[in-house]
Amino acid sequence: MDNDNRFVTGLDVGTENVRAVIASVNKSGEIAIVGYNEGKSAGMRKGVPANLAGPAGSIDQMLGDAERMGGYDVRSAYVSINGSTVISTHTEGMIAVGTVEHEINDEDLDRVEGVAVSGRIPANRDVLDVVPLEYALDGQGGIKDPLGMSGARLEMRANVISALTPNCENLKKATSAADVHAERLIPSVVAAAKAVLTERQKENGVAVVDFGAATTSVAVYEEGDLQYVGVVPAGSNNITNDLAIVLAIDPGLAEEIKTRFVTGNFDTDKSPVIKIGREGKDERVFDRKEVEEVVKARLDEIFGEIRKKLKSAKYDQRLPEGIVLVGGGAKMRDIDLFAKKSLEAAVKIGTPKGLGGVSDAIEKPEFAAAAGLAMLAAESAQYTAPTSKKSSKSAKTPKSGSGPVGLIKKIFSKF
Ligand SMILES: Nc1ncnc2c1ncn2[C@@H]1O[C@H](COP(=O)(O)OP(=O)(O)OP(=O)(O)O)[C@@H](O)[C@H]1O
Numbered sequence: 001m002d003n004d005n006r007f008v009t010g011l012d013v014g015t016e017n018v019r020a021v022i023a024s025v026n027k028s029g030e031i032a033i034v035g036y037n038e039g040k041s042a043g044m045r046k047g048v049p050a051n052l053a054g055p056a057g058s059i060d061q062m063l064g065d066a067e068r069m070g071g072y073d074v075r076s077a078y079v080s081i082n083g084s085t086v087i088s089t090h091t092e093g094m095i096a097v098g099t100v101e102h103e104i105n106d107e108d109l110d111r112v113e114g115v116a117v118s119g120r121i122p123a124n125r126d127v128l129d130v131v132p133l134e135y136a137l138d139g140q141g142g143i144k145d146p147l148g149m150s151g152a153r154l155e156m157r158a159n160v161i162s163a164l165t166p167n168c169e170n171l172k173k174a175t176s177a178a179d180v181h182a183e184r185l186i187p188s189v190v191a192a193a194k195a196v197l198t199e200r201q202k203e204n205g206v207a208v209v210d211f212g213a214a215t216t217s218v219a220v221y222e223e224g225d226l227q228y229v230g231v232v233p234a235g236s237n238n239i240t241n242d243l244a245i246v247l248a249i250d251p252g253l254a255e256e257i258k259t260r261f262v263t264g265n266f267d268t269d270k271s272p273v274i275k276i277g278r279e280g281k282d283e284r285v286f287d288r289k290e291v292e293e294v295v296k297a298r299l300d301e302i303f304g305e306i307r308k309k310l311k312s313a314k315y316d317q318r319l320p321e322g323i324v325l326v327g328g329g330a331k332m333r334d335i336d337l338f339a340k341k342s343l344e345a346a347v348k349i350g351t352p353k354g355l356g357g358v359s360d361a362i363e364k365p366e367f368a369a370a371a372g373l374a375m376l377a378a379e380s381a382q383y384t385a386p387t388s389k390k391s392s393k394s395a396k397t398p399k400s401g402s403g404p405v406g407l408i409k410k411i412f413s414k415f
């Protein structure tokens, strides 16, 4: 195997599940998935660590198999961050750059970005990404890439993604306790978008909704840029809990009802009862109407909140490419039908696409975030020289991808 290959890892630390995707990336940037795994998560509440030992233990345990499969010892990873403190703030900055003949350089871009960010984001927040949306030179706007252009006054409009500093620090500590350095924290829905969206969709206008266990998050793209991120602190586990409470059953049974018998299509005629267990032995019978009422009420609430977020960002009913659903919650049968009605937009289920190697196994909506994190890490690892586009901070010199260790290299060369 080509020794110039680098290895990268995406680590999605969810409330219910932790997932990893290990990929190799060659000189031309081609990505091959070499390892993956998923496992139960512990110590996470609504997308953020509630303690350090729980997530550290689950990451450590889950990574073992992914590492053996990939023949690679994971030391660092791109890690997902989630929770309702992940927000996007639109800011503006302006700087004087000298005379009209001055050509805009990287330093100017850094300076205007600094102005756009400093003082606009509260001190207890970590800036996760600064997405330049538009530049203006001497009052003339609509400029995407001002590098090399002339002007005396440079303005920038940006979307700054941030999260509460303690959440970021605790997540880094938890991964570090599992011997994994968190190179970058990326909102899980933004990572998922990387894996499931095409450039064309992002250009035309599209949203990704990550329907997780305890959170449901949304990311909106237009003109190729990430315009908005928002997280609703409720997810598919809320459906399970509601069923457990209303039907007075244990959560395990409620989960079985949800995953086996509930669909997002509440309009079709179905059997009036749901039967679980062996007839005449341990069979339990539930009234389907009652079950559906509980599920629909929670789905209405969650998707209603997502719609409110889209509205507040001025994207409600304004997305030509519609909505792409990912996350474990998106596995509910016909959930796309429900989401289509609720959000009044075209809805598809998104799975990671366009990856080589053992990618078939991760072509599932719940693997979108981990796959996207690996793809973002791969882009960064492959990045060598500055391009003309000074865009989001994802295009930075790699700190990552420490190559495979000796023994592992040998195992790997057998492939
Ligand atoms: N077939 C299914 N039908 C309905 N729901 C499902 C199905 N399979 C999984 N789920 C639900 O998906 C959820 C888990 O999704 P996921 O793994 O994306 O969550 P997470 O990333 O751990 O959580 P979060 O992103 O909120 O922190 C659980 O609530 C689970 O019940």
Ligand SMILES: [Mg+2]
Residues within 6 Å of the ligand: 013, 014, 015, 188, 210, 212, 213, 327, 369
């Ligand atoms: Mg998740």
